Amino acid sequence: MPANTTGPGDAERHDVIVLGSGLIASILAAALARQGIGVVLVDGPTDGRLVRGEMLTPPAPVLLRTIAARYGLPEVAHLASFDELSEATGPSSGRERCHSFLYHRAGRPLDPSEVLQLNPPDVPPEPNLYRPDVDAYLLRTALAHGARAVLDSPVRGVEVRRDGVLLTTGSGRRLLGGYLVDASDRDSPFVAALGLREEPTGLRLRTRSLYTHMSGLTEVGSVYGGPSFAPPRPWEEGSVHHVFAGGHLSVYGFGNHPRATHGLSAVCLTLDVDRHPRGESPEAEFSAFLDAYPSVAPLFAAAKPEAPWEATGRQQYSSARTVGERWCVIGEAAGYVDPFFNRGLITGLEQANGLAWRLIEAARAGHFGRDRFAPLERMGRELLAAQDGLVSMMLASTHEHITWRTALSLLETGLRFGQFVPAGAVGALLGTGSDAELRKLEEIDHYGSVFPGHHGYNELLATAREEFTAAAAGERDPGETAAGVLARLRGADFVPDFFVLDTVDRFPPQLGPADILRLEEWARNGAPADVAAIALSAVATVRGRMAAQG
Template sequence: MNTRDPEHTQEQAPRDVVILGGGIAAAALATVLAANQVRVTVVDEGEPSRFPQGEMGVHAAGMFRILAQRYKVPELALLSTVKDIHEHVTETVGAEHCHSFVYHREGRPQDPSELLQVCPPKGAPPEPHFYRPDIDAHLLRTAQDRGADVLRGVKVTGAVPGPADVLVSLSDGSRLRARYLVDASGPDSPLVAALGLREEPARFTTASRTLTTHMTGVRPFAEVVADRAAAYRAPMPWARGSMHHLTDGAYLAVLPFDNHPDPAPGMVSVGLTLDARRFPAEDFAGLSAEEEFRAFVARFPTLAAQFEDAVAEHGWLSTERNQYAVSRTVGDRWCLVADAAGYVDPFISRGLGIALETVNVLARRLLDAVRDDDFSTERFALVDDFTRGHLDANDELAAMVHASLCDPALVKAVLFVLEVGFRFGGFPLLTAYSELRTTGSDAALRALETVPYRGHVFAGHEGYHRLFTETGATCAAVAAGELDPRSASERIFRSVREAEFVPAAFKLNDPTARFLQITPVTLLRLALWTVRGAPKDIAPLIRTGIKTVLRGG
C-alpha cells in the first residue's frame, strides 16, 4: 500500500497540493488555495462518514466569514448566514435563534423546572444548521469553479510522502504527485495507516458513542407539551433553534432544517450520544441502530410522544466509540486536518469549528510554502500544536458535560460555566475579523494562534481557564463517586457568582433561572460595567466587542 511503483504509467501532471476528503474542511481549503492560484486536486471517495458530521454552525459560520475575507474568497461568506445559504445554496438549512437544553427522567413526563433556554441578542442574525450533504457538495463545486481538480468516487490505495514530493495512488490505477498532501479524509485515513500514526488507545478521557440520522415526522416540542403550555412559555419558541434532550448517561440533539420561511418539509437532524462505558455497543449487539434508538426514547414519555411518528430519511450511522486520536498531525510534506486528525464528541458540533479554525491557520502557511517552495515540517509545527490542543480542549469540555448528565442541577451549572465562556470567547475572534475587514491586516488573527489555552471556549483568559478547569475537576469527582451531584452543582454555581470577571449583567447568579437572554439592557449594563469595575483584562475586550456587534461585525 505504501510503496512507490516505478512502472506506474497513469500519472497526472504534478500538483502543488493534493487534498484527500470531500467534507467541509477539505472543500473549504481547496477553495481557498485554488482561489489563490495554487494547483490543487481533491480526491473524494464519496463514501459517507463513519462518524457524526457537525451540523451546528454556531462557530463555523464565523469562520466562513473570516476565510472569505482573509483569503479573498467571497463565495465562502455565503455559508455564514441562513439568508445567504437559503438564497444561493440550498433550502435545507436551519436557523439557530436559541439553544435549548431539556432534562428528562425515566418514566416521567418532562419537568418544566428542569430546562434551560439560551437566547442570543435580539435582532442578531441566526446561525445556520448545515444539512451536510448539500453543503459539502456545494463547497466541492465551489472549489472546482475556482480551478481545483476534483476526483469523485475514487479510493486512495496508497499515500507516500517522500523527500521531494508526495505520491498518491488511486483505485483506478492512476497516481498523483504533489508538493504537499493534506489528509482530511476521516478516521480511515490512508496516511494515518501508512505511517502508523493512530493512538491505541486514544488519549481522550471522553468515552461516547452515537446513533444519528435525519428524520421527518418529529413532532414539535411545543405540541408535545401543549397540555402544559403555560409552564413552557419561553422567550423564543422552542422550534426556533436546537434542542438538546439530556438525561443520565446520554444526550439527544435535535436540529431543525425547517424553522425558517420556505423550508424543506419537516427535516431534522437527530443524534443520540450515549456514555460508552455505561451503555457499551456490545450490550445492544442484537438491535439495529433504529431499534436501539426507539428503545431509548420509549423510556421517556415526552420523548416517546415526540418521536412516535418520526421516520428516518436514510440509513442510520452508529459508532462503537467516537473517540480516536493520532500521535502527530504534521510531518514531511503532509498534514492531517478535520476528522483525520482525531475526533472527540458531537456535542454542539465543536469538531466542525475546530476543523475550520485549522484550515484558517494552515491555509496561510501553505500559500507561503508554495510561494517559497519550502514545505519543511518546522514551517507547519504550530498547526500540529494548534490542532492537538483544540482536540484536547474539546475532550475536556465533552468529558465535563457527560459527567454532569447524572443530575439536572449539575448539568445546568456546567451550562452556566460554558455560557460565560461563549459570551466572552467570541469577542477576540470578532474583533480580529473587524480589524481584518476595516484595515486589511490579519495581525490580530495571527496573534490568536498563540494565545494561552487555545481551543477553549474563552481562550487566553487565566481566570476563565481556572473556572473551567475547576468545574471539570468537580464533575470528574462526581463521576468517580467522590462527590454528590448536588454539592458539586452548588460548588460550581458559587464559583460562577464569585468570579470577578462574570458581570451581574449576565444574570448567572440564580441556579433556578430557566431562560438566559442578552437584551439591549444587558449590553448597556455591560458597557457601564467596563468603566465602573470590570477587570482590566476584560473591560477593553467587552468594549471592543460591543462596538463591533453594534457596527454589525
C-alpha cells in the same frame, strides 16, 4: 507552479493535494485556489453515509467570517447567516433562533422546572447546516476558484517522497503533490498507510452515537403545552437538546421556516459508553431508549428514519503524529472527540485557517519544509485536548439537573466572551490588510478553549470538570458542588454578575439594548483590563448586528 503539470513517471503534479471533499477540505482548497495555488481534491465515491455537524456554536461564525476575509472567499461567510446561506444553496438548512434544553429522567414525566430555552440577541439568525447541500456548495466554490477534483476512485497507494507525496487511485491514476493535506475522515487511507493512529487514544471521554435523518417528528409544544411549558419562542425554532444522565439526544430541524424545501430533522443520540452499553442494532437501541424515557417517546411516535442509522462504537480517536515531511493531517482525519455542540467543526476550521496561509507562502517560495508546518502539531493537539476537557465536564454534569444547569452557565459565559477574542485581530486585517494579529492568536494561552487567553476562566473550567466528575461518581454532593461552582463564577472579576445564567430561570430574557449598555458601563468602569477590551468589542459587534436586523 501550474495547477496541473506532468511529474515523474507521468504523474500529475500539483502544488497541494487535499484528501477529502467535505466542508473543511473544500474550504481549504478554495482558499488555496483563490490565491493562485495549484490544488486538487482527491476522494473516492461517497457511499451515501450521512455527515454529522449541523450546529454553529461560537466561535464557528467568527471563524467562517475570518476565513472569508483573510483569503478572499465571501462564499464561506454565507455559512454564518441563515438568510445568506439560503440564497446560496437554497433554503434547505434549518434556522437557529433559539437553543432549547429539556432534562429527562428515566421512567418519569418531564418536570416543567427542568426545561430551558436560550434566545440570542435579536440579530440575524444563524443556520443549522443541512450538510448534503452545504458540502456540495463548498465543493463547487473550490472548483469555481480553480481547484481540481479527482473524485472517482479511492486512494490505493501512498508514497512519501523527498519531492512530495505520490498517490495512486484505484483506477490507476497517479498524482504527485508538493504537499499533502489529509482532511478526510476517520477511515483515512493516508493515516492507515503511515500507521498514524494513536492506540489507545489519550482522550479521556468515552461516548458513542447513533445518528440519522428523520421525518414526522411531533412538535414539542403539541406534547408539552399549557402555561407550565410556554417558552418565548416555539421550541422547534431552533435546536432541541434532550439531556439525561449519561447522554443527550439532539434534534436539528431543517424544516422550521416558511421557505423550507423538506421536513427532515437530524437526530443524534450520544451515550456514555460505560453507562449505556451498546445494543443489538441502532433501531432496537433507539426504541429501547424511548421505552426507558417516556417523556421523550411521544415526540418520536410517528417519526420515521429517512436514511440508514449510523452507529459508532467509542468515537474518540487521535493520531500519534499529524505533521511530517511534506504532509499534514487535520480535522476528523487527525482526531475526533464528540458531536456535542459541533465542536469538531470548530477544530477543523481553526486548523484550515492556520494551515492555509502557511501553504500559500510555502508554494510561492517553492519550499515545503517541515519547520514551517510544525506548529500545526501543537495546535491540533491543544484543540482536541480542550474539546475533550469541555465535553467531559458537560457529560459528567448530566448526572443531575442542577449540575447540568451550572455547567451550562459556565460554558455559556465562556462562549459569550471567547467568541470576541479574535475581533481585534480581524479588525486589523480589515483595516490594514495584515494578518499579523491573527497569526499571534495561534500562540495564545489556552488555545482551543471556549475562552482562549483567559487564565481565570480556564482554571475554573478545569476545577469544575473534576468536581462534576466526582459528583457523578457519588464522591461529592451534586447540589453543594453546583452551588460552589456557581458561587466562584459569580464572584469572578472577569464577568459581570448579570451576565451569568441563572440556574433556576427557565426562560432567561434575551440580551437587549439595556443589557448591552450595562455591559459597556461595566467594561469601562469595573472590568479587568484583559476583559474590558473583549467586552467592548462584543458591545460594538452586537450593536452592529442589531442595527442590521433593524
